[in-house]
Amino acid sequence: MLEHYMKWYEYSLEALGYTVVNARFFDGIRRIVILGMGGSGIVGDIIASIAAESEYPVYVYKDFYIPSNIIDGTTFVLSISYSGNTLETILSTKKALQHTKSVGVIASGGELIELAKRNGLPYIAIRSGLAPRSALPIMLVAAFNLLSTCGIELIAREELMKALDVLKNMDEAERTSRELFNFLKLSKLPLVVATLRYSALAVRIKNELNENSKIPVKVEILPELFHNDIVGWESAEFKDKALLVDSDLTYENKLIQFYAEYLKGLGIDTYILRLNGNVIERFLYGSLVIGITSIKLAQLRGLDPLQTKSISIYKQLLQELKEEIGRVAHSR
Amino acid sequence: MLEHYMKWYEYSLEALGYTVVNARFFDGIRRIVILGMGGSGIVGDIIASIAAESEYPVYVYKDFYIPSNIIDGTTFVLSISYSGNTLETILSTKKALQHTKSVGVIASGGELIELAKRNGLPYIAIRSGLAPRSALPIMLVAAFNLLSTCGIELIAREELMKALDVLKNMDEAERTSRELFNFLKLSKLPLVVATLRYSALAVRIKNELNENSKIPVKVEILPELFHNDIVGWESAEFKDKALLVDSDLTYENKLIQFYAEYLKGLGIDTYILRLNGNVIERFLYGSLVIGITSIKLAQLRGLDPLQTKSISIYKQLLQELKEEIGRVAHSR
Numbered sequence: 001m002l003e004h005y006m007k008w009y010e011y012s013l014e015a016l017g018y019t020v021v022n023a024r025f026f027d028g029i030r031r032i033v034i035l036g037m038g039g040s041g042i043v044g045d046i047i048a049s050i051a052a053e054s055e056y057p058v059y060v061y062k063d064f065y066i067p068s069n070i071i072d073g074t075t076f077v078l079s080i081s082y083s084g085n086t087l088e089t090i091l092s093t094k095k096a097l098q099h100t101k102s103v104g105v106i107a108s109g110g111e112l113i114e115l116a117k118r119n120g121l122p123y124i125a126i127r128s129g130l131a132p133r134s135a136l137p138i139m140l141v142a143a144f145n146l147l148s149t150c151g152i153e154l155i156a157r158e159e160l161m162k163a164l165d166v167l168k169n170m171d172e173a174e175r176t177s178r179e180l181f182n183f184l185k186l187s188k189l190p191l192v193v194a195t196l197r198y199s200a201l202a203v204r205i206k207n208e209l210n211e212n213s214k215i216p217v218k219v220e221i222l223p224e225l226f227h228n229d230i231v232g233w234e235s236a237e238f239k240d241k242a243l244l245v246d247s248d249l250t251y252e253n254k255l256i257q258f259y260a261e262y263l264k265g266l267g268i269d270t271y272i273l274r275l276n277g278n279v280i281e282r283f284l285y286g287s288l289v290i291g292i293t294s295i296k297l298a299q300l301r302g303l304d305p306l307q308t309k310s311i312s313i314y315k316q317l318l319q320e321l322k323e324e325i326g327r328v329a330h331s332r
Numbered sequence: 333m334l335e336h337y338m339k340w341y342e343y344s345l346e347a348l349g350y351t352v353v354n355a356r357f358f359d360g361i362r363r364i365v366i367l368g369m370g371g372s373g374i375v376g377d378i379i380a381s382i383a384a385e386s387e388y389p390v391y392v393y394k395d396f397y398i399p400s401n402i403i404d405g406t407t408f409v410l411s412i413s414y415s416g417n418t419l420e421t422i423l424s425t426k427k428a429l430q431h432t433k434s435v436g437v438i439a440s441g442g443e444l445i446e447l448a449k450r451n452g453l454p455y456i457a458i459r460s461g462l463a464p465r466s467a468l469p470i471m472l473v474a475a476f477n478l479l480s481t482c483g484i485e486l487i488a489r490e491e492l493m494k495a496l497d498v499l500k501n502m503d504e505a506e507r508t509s510r511e512l513f514n515f516l517k518l519s520k521l522p523l524v525v526a527t528l529r530y531s532a533l534a535v536r537i538k539n540e541l542n543e544n545s546k547i548p549v550k551v552e553i554l555p556e557l558f559h560n561d562i563v564g565w566e567s568a569e570f571k572d573k574a575l576l577v578d579s580d581l582t583y584e585n586k587l588i589q590f591y592a593e594y595l596k597g598l599g600i601d602t603y604i605l606r607l608n609g610n611v612i613e614r615f616l617y618g619s620l621v622i623g624i625t626s627i628k629l630a631q632l633r634g635l636d637p638l639q640t641k642s643i644s645i646y647k648q649l650l651q652e653l654k655e656e657i658g659r660v661a662h663s664r
Contacts, residue, residue, distance in 0.1 A: 030404070038559025052399040059391070062556045063528045067384040072362070088555055188570040189521070189550075196395045210564035217564060218521075218550040223420055224394045226646040227370025232542035232549060234642055235635060238520040238570070251657045258649055262642065303567060310566055310594065314558040317590055325583045 001212075001306045004134035005291040008284075009167035014127065015141035016161070020149040022122045026102050029152055030074035032058045034143075035066065035092045039132035040080045040106075042207060043139045045200035046283050051154045052197075053279075058154075064091045065329035071099040076152060079103065080139055082132030084110020087318050091329045104150060106142050108135075122150055131306055133211055136204075136287055137167065155280065166277060166285040173285065176273075177292040180243075183271040184209075184293065185300060187241040191268070192219045193259060194245035195252040201245055201283055205290045212294035212305040222255055230259070233266055242270045245286065248278065333544075333638050336466035337623040340616075341499035346459065347473035348493070352481040354454045358434050361484055362406035364390045366475075367398065367424045371464035372412045372438075374539060375471045377532035378615050383486045384529075385611070390486075396423045397661035403431040408484060411435065412471055414464030416442020419650050423661045436482060438474050440467075454482055463638055465543055468536075468619055469499065487612065498609060498617040505617065508605075509624040512575075515603040516541070516625065517632060519573040523600070524551050525591060526577035527584040533577055533615055537622045544626035544637035554587055562591070565598055574602045577618065580610065 004011075032051070034044030044060035051058040059070060064087070071077065077096040081089040084107030093115065096103055105116040108128035116123035124142045126135070144160055147153070184190060190209070194202035199221045206217040220229045242263045244256050260270040273289070275282040298305035318325070336343075364383070366376030376392035383390040391402060396419070403409065409428040413421040416439030425447065428435055437448040440460035448455035456474045458467070476492055479485070516522060522541070526534035531553045538549040552561045574595045576588050592602045605621070607614040630637035650657070 037556060041556065041559070052401070055401055057399065057402045062553075064555065067389065069384070069387055070389045188568070206564075207560040210560040210562075214567040215564055216550070216561065216568050216570065218548070221394075223396065224369060224373065227373070227643065228539040228542040229548065230542075230642040230646065231640045232538075232547055235546040235633065236520070236548050238548065238572075240570075249660060251653055251660055254653060255649075258646075262645070301567065308563045310562040311559065313594070314562065314590075317587075321583055321586060328581060328583055 001131060001134060002292065002295045004130055005288060005295065006170065008137045008288055009164065011127065012137040012141050012164045012167060015138045016145065018124045018126065018142055018145060020122050020124055020146050022116070022120050023149045024122065025151040026076055027151070028074055029076045029102065030056070032056050032152065033066070033070055033075055033077045034058060034060045034080065035077065035089050035096070036080035037062055037086050037088045039136070039207065040082050040086065040139060042200060042204050043080050043136065043143055045203060046140060047143055047154065049197065049200045049283065050280050054154045056152060056154060061092060062088065064088050064325050065095050065332045066092045068099060071096060073100070075100060075102065076150065077103040078106065078143060078147065079112060080106045080143060081110070081112050082108055082135055082139065084108060084112040087322060087325070090115070091326055095329060104146050106139055106146060122146060133208065134291065137284060160280070163278070163280040163284060166281045167288060169285070173288050173292060176289045177296065180271070180273070180289060180293040181296050183243070184241060184297060187215065189216050189218060189240055191240070191242040192217055193225065193242060194221060195247045195256065196221050197247055197249070197252065198245050198282065201286045204287050205243065208290045208294040209297070211308055213297035213301065214303050215297065222259065230262070233263065236266070239266065239268050242268050244270060244272045246272055246274050248282065333463060333466060334624065334627045336462050337620060337627065338502065340469045340620055341496065343459065344469040344473050344496045344499060347470045348477065350456045350458065350474055350477060352454050352456055352478050354448070354452050355481045356454065357483040358408055359483070360406055361408045361434065362388070364388050364484065365398070365402055365407055365409045366390060366392045366412065367409065367421050367428070368412035369394055369418050369420045371468065371539065372414050372418065372471060374532065374536050375412050375468065375475055377535060378472060379475055379486065381529065381532045381615065382612050386486045388484060388486060393424060394420065396420050396657050397427050397664045398424045400431060403428060405432070407432060407434065408482065409435045410438065410475060410479065411444060412438045412475060413442070413444050414440055414467055414471065416440060416444040419654060419657070422447070423658055427661060436478050438471055438478060454478060465540065466623065469616060492612070495610070495612040495616060498613045499620060501617070505620050505624060508621045509628065512603070512605070512621060512625040513628050515575070516573060516629060519547065521548050521550060521572055523572070523574040524549055525557065525574060526553060527579045527588065528553050529579055529581070529584065530577050530614065533618045536619050537575065540622045540626040541629070543640055545629035545633065546635050547629065554591065562594070565595065568598070571598065571600050574600050576602060576604045578604055578606050580614065
């Protein structure tokens with residue numbers, strides 16, 4: 001699986017060249033809703049962070065349905081599911097289609113691509129055969145590509161292409177991964193902290209440690225954590241490791257630094273993941289580093305990073321509940 | 333502090349009678365943005381959940397600034413800060429005022445009330461002298477009250493009044509609290525799980541255990557957790573307690589039940605918090621139960637539930653960084 005992370009730069013270039021089928025210009029779009037779960041949904045979270053500087057607000061929903069009040073004639077809905085068979089995403093996309101025809105699809109195949117074909121929706125069929133989480137930059141580039149082709153420019157193509165260069169720094173990524181590996185190797189339940197601006201990266205770090213390394217993780221976001229979570233540690237009996245993600249804003253780094261010192265004072269071992277560049281570069285590079293780290297942690301623990309047994313059990317349950325959930329989700 | 337939770341019903345009736353100063357009708361509002369942190373911000377999260385059934389989508393922001401793309405002429409901004417002096421909320425409210433005059437304020441005093449007076453914004457000055465977290469129903473009722481007076485009806489007044497009745501069931505609330513207390517009393521870092529529909533209640537449970545009991549908590553929301561977090565527990569060495577919040581939807585309860593059994597199978601002790609009634613009744617009653625429980629857990633641990641030393645340290649730091657944060661937040 002490691003080799004797929006190693007090919008992120010190559011995959012990204014490939015994704016830049018994908019064709020958008022049923023491409024057309026969508027007029028009057030003011031906001032974007034992204035539907036997706038897990039390794040596909042995180043792409044939505046990252047896009048939402050990057051788009052904070054654009055003219056389009058982006059909202060991400062991760063459920064079997066979406067509240068009908070979030071979609072109007074100015075909303076573009078983007079559904080992302082690597083397999084194209086994620087029940088949550090299929091049902092919420094069908095729900096969205098009851099309200100609007102401004103829907104696009106990113107998937108490697110499955111029911112979502114069929115749905116796109118049947119409804120004449122713009123879609124990109126991306127490279128198949130990977131674990132969704134190791135296809136992160138493919139889905140990210142494809143999403144920007146599809147949106148831009150439909151007239152929704154969240155980031156200039158040149159800026160995106162320049163940002164992808166960070167995926168070429170494999171030596172540096174492996175060096176940072178080694179540090180992170182050493183920091184996390186004995187951790188039983190690390191705390192991952194980021195500012196709201198980088199919350200999607202904190203969640204990505206968690207998800208990679210969950211799926212690849214089989215380690216539970218607690219994520220907390222500042223400044224909100226200073227209003228409650230910080231108090232939880234005052235008399236805590238459980239103390240492990242805290243990984244903090246730095247920011248491109250100076251004052252946010254002062255808050256990160258303050259919290260690292262505060263936690264250290266309580267006997268919690270801390271590490272600040274220092275990144276460079278702009279928001280998108282930090283997301284890409286940070287994701288690459290944690291991808292490599294989480295694979296190595298799995299190997300250390302004698303576990304297969306690719307296998308996710310418990311998700312298979314969940315998917316079996318969904319087979320049984322599919323009809324019932326579909327009925328309720330449709331009527332909500 | 334316990335006595336304040338005991339008076340929630342009384343406080344709520346008082347809040348129903350609050351006057352909205354500078355009340356006026358806002359025309360053409362299509363969406364709501366709520367600004368607030370900690371015990372005040374959670375009111376926004378709860379309102380967002382309740383409003384999922386209304387015609388207005390509600391988005392909550394918890395930072396020193398807000399992305400400027402989220403506000404347009406159809407947006408109403410509601411700022412909630414119990415003290416009225418929360419720096420994050422003051423700065424993001426000022427940021428909002430650069431884009432719109434459709435702003436309302438809920439506070440017991442402080443700079444936010446001054447800001448409202450100076451700008452002729454609709455506001456409610458709520459009862460002061462409580463810890464923000466123990467003023468939850470006051471802020472919630474005041475928020476619905478202000479919005480409704482401004483022409484934004486998220487919930488009918490009769491429905492709200494009927495829901496408040498659950499706060500009269502003190503005997504039942506204390507009984508459930510005793511059960512929850514026994515379940516949590518030896519917990520070092522409990523996992524709290526809810527469906528997306530009840531995520532604000534899971535966060536409220538966490539915040540109360542953080543602030544009152546000084547216990548760190550990890551919150552996970554389903555169905556998203558079935559795509560990553562569930563795998564983290566497969567080989568986990570740290571095993572504690574899992575508190576799961578049930579739902580008013582049958583299929584969601586089947587997913588909750590499945591996850592409770594899955595965790596139990598791994599050796600994690602589980603408890604399903606069973607609630608009754610509609611969404612707002614569940615939020616109110618669930619918040620009351622965890623409020624009482626968290627105070628009793630503090631007492632058991634020999635801690636003062638009211639005192640939050642680490643938040644005071646954070647606020648000292650903010651005094652130093654105030655100017656710098658203000659400059660950056662203003663220009664974003």
